[in-house]
Amino acid sequence: MVWDWLPEYAPRFVEGISITLQLLGLSIFFGMMLAIPIGLVQVTGPWPLAWLARAFCTVIRGTPLLIQLWLIYYGLGSLFPFIPGIRESMFWPILRDAFPYAVFAFTLSVAGYEGEIMRGAFKGVPKGELEAARAIGMTPFQVLRRVWLPRALQNVFPTLAGEFILTLKATPLAATITVFEVYGIGTIVRQETYRIYEPLLFVAAIYVFLTICLVVFFRFLENRRALPRI
Amino acid sequence: MTTSSYAIELRQLRKSFGSVEVLKDVSLAARKGEVISLIGSSGSGKSTLLRCINLLENPTAGEILLNGETLLLRKGKSGLEAANRRQAERFRSKLGMVFQSFNLWQHMTVLQNVMEGPVRVLKRTKADVHKEAVALLERVGLGEKLYAYPSQMSGGQQQRAAIARALAMQPDVMLFDEPTSALDPELVGEVLQVIRALADEGRTMLLVTHEMRFAREVSDRVIYLHNGQIEEEGTPDQLFGNPKSDRCRTFVSSIHS
Ligand SMILES: Nc1ncnc2c1ncn2[C@@H]1O[C@H](COP(=O)(O)OP(=O)(O)OP(=O)(O)O)[C@@H](O)[C@H]1O
Ligand SMILES: [Mg+2]
Numbered sequence: 001m002v003w004d005w006l007p008e009y010a011p012r013f014v015e016g017i018s019i020t021l022q023l024l025g026l027s028i029f030f031g032m033m034l035a036i037p038i039g040l041v042q043v044t045g046p047w048p049l050a051w052l053a054r055a056f057c058t059v060i061r062g063t064p065l066l067i068q069l070w071l072i073y074y075g076l077g078s079l080f081p082f083i084p085g086i087r088e089s090m091f092w093p094i095l096r097d098a099f100p101y102a103v104f105a106f107t108l109s110v111a112g113y114e115g116e117i118m119r120g121a122f123k124g125v126p127k128g129e130l131e132a133a134r135a136i137g138m139t140p141f142q143v144l145r146r147v148w149l150p151r152a153l154q155n156v157f158p159t160l161a162g163e164f165i166l167t168l169k170a171t172p173l174a175a176t177i178t179v180f181e182v183y184g185i186g187t188i189v190r191q192e193t194y195r196i197y198e199p200l201l202f203v204a205a206i207y208v209f210l211t212i213c214l215v216v217f218f219r220f221l222e223n224r225r226a227l228p229r230i
Numbered sequence: 231m232t233t234s235s236y237a238i239e240l241r242q243l244r245k246s247f248g249s250v251e252v253l254k255d256v257s258l259a260a261r262k263g264e265v266i267s268l269i270g271s272s273g274s275g276k277s278t279l280l281r282c283i284n285l286l287e288n289p290t291a292g293e294i295l296l297n298g299e300t301l302l303l304r305k306g307k308s309g310l311e312a313a314n315r316r317q318a319e320r321f322r323s324k325l326g327m328v329f330q331s332f333n334l335w336q337h338m339t340v341l342q343n344v345m346e347g348p349v350r351v352l353k354r355t356k357a358d359v360h361k362e363a364v365a366l367l368e369r370v371g372l373g374e375k376l377y378a379y380p381s382q383m384s385g386g387q388q389q390r391a392a393i394a395r396a397l398a399m400q401p402d403v404m405l406f407d408e409p410t411s412a413l414d415p416e417l418v419g420e421v422l423q424v425i426r427a428l429a430d431e432g433r434t435m436l437l438v439t440h441e442m443r444f445a446r447e448v449s450d451r452v453i454y455l456h457n458g459q460i461e462e463e464g465t466p467d468q469l470f471g472n473p474k475s476d477r478c479r480t481f482v483s484s485i486h487s
Pocket of ligand 1: 273276278
């Protein structure tokens with residue numbers, strides 16, 4: 001095995017890790033912001049919204065993320081330049097970059113999968129606890145904010161943590177649209193050094209490391225909230 | 231606003247689920263400080279009656295008054311709905327509901343459960359509420375359990391915590407829906423003791439119960455509900471000692487054992 005290339009490329013891997021974590025963090029954040037209402041409307045209605053949310057989850061979960069990513073990058077990305085004046089606008093540098101498209105695609109993916117999980121989570125909160133909240137005089141929003149959502153999240157937190165780790169391991173797909181996250185950097189190394197296995201091994205080791213960090217982080221969150229085991 | 235000697239008043243309340251009429255023209259009024267027990271066989275509509283009072287169930291017809299103030303209702307999909315959401319929320323905050331299944335919020339400690347309503351609904355400061363909540367929990371014998379989660383407590387403890395949670399709102403009327411029915415027999419006493427203390431201090435209460443002896447002891451008035459109608463009402467001694475209707479007599483004697 002030959003590892004002499006490593007010192008030279010180490011800074012780029014650090015950048016790659018940063019890109020990977022940004023992609024993951026942003027998609028989880030925006031994805032959950034969508035997943036919560038998507039899960040909720042499927043339980044509360046009204047039915048047209050519930051139907052729409054359901055359809056969204058089905059489509060997202062029914063198609064490969066790779067295809068979604070390409071459709072969004074090559075499809076959406078190729079439409080924007082036709083908008084008059086957009087090349088001169090302040091948005092152009094963002095629209096030209098592949099990273100936002102990756103965030104968008106991964107956000108939709110998280111929204112689809114976690115929307116389905118949140119639907120079950122909202123449904124699983126005992127009705128009596130919601131009634132107790134209403135009976136004490138809470139507004140519908142307070143019921144959601146203080147009881148329904150935290151109870152739902154509490155129930156599925158370990159499931160969500162597992163899902164987010166799966167999402168981490170899907171991030172190399174972003175390399176196919178020129179987002180140079182960890183795997184993308186690995187590819188560059190392979191091309192430039194003609195080493196085949198070592199960069200791959202190294203990339204694998206990074207994902208193991210990141211996974212362990214995430215597991216520890218999620219466990220910390222779970223314990224910090226001092227959740228009672230039910 | 232009219233002043234009324236009634237804390238809570240129901241006028242010609244009706245409730246149907248689909249085509250089934252569960253409450254048929256129920257009227258009752260509780261004076262301030264009065265303890266009224268509702269008894270009746272399973273399915274007679276006792277829970278539905280209590281749940282209509284704070285609009286957990288939408289009545290089909292009727293009027294609800296709290297301290298003489300009429301709850302504004304309007305026709306909706308599932309019956310009469312709150313016409314003014316804020317008013318309905320204010321009504322609810324003054325009606326302390328205690329459920330058969332406790333319904334404590336499982337993600338909060340007992341203390342948080344008790345503080346939640348005063349802080350979030352009544353918008354009082356945490357520091358203020360904290361002292362009161364601790365005092366309330368001590369009063370129901372849970373001074374040692376402030377930081378326990380509901381899942382770590384016995385049914386009797388949970389129900390006492392739920393009563394403290396309702397009391398923390400300083401309600402005008404307490405509504406109890408079979409507060410001891412889900413408890414193991416040996417835990418019933420501790421909860422009844424708390425409820426008895428509330429009755430003794432002059433709280434207005436509507437109490438649905440199967441504990442006939444207890445109802446006889448604490449109530450000022452007992453109402454026997456049958457098929458969604460008030461079949462008989464009177465003082466505990468009248469109703470338990472010398473019921474007029476045969477059905478009530480049969481019911482009372484079957485449960486008295
Ligand atoms: N959500 C509902 N949908 C349809 N029917 C209902 C609903 N809730 C209650 N009912 C019916 O209304 C009737 C009265 O129910 P309710 O729960 O008020 O009786 P109860 O007197 O409290 O009985 P129990 O002593 O068993 O608690 C029953 O026949 C019940 O089946
Ligand atoms: Mg009942």
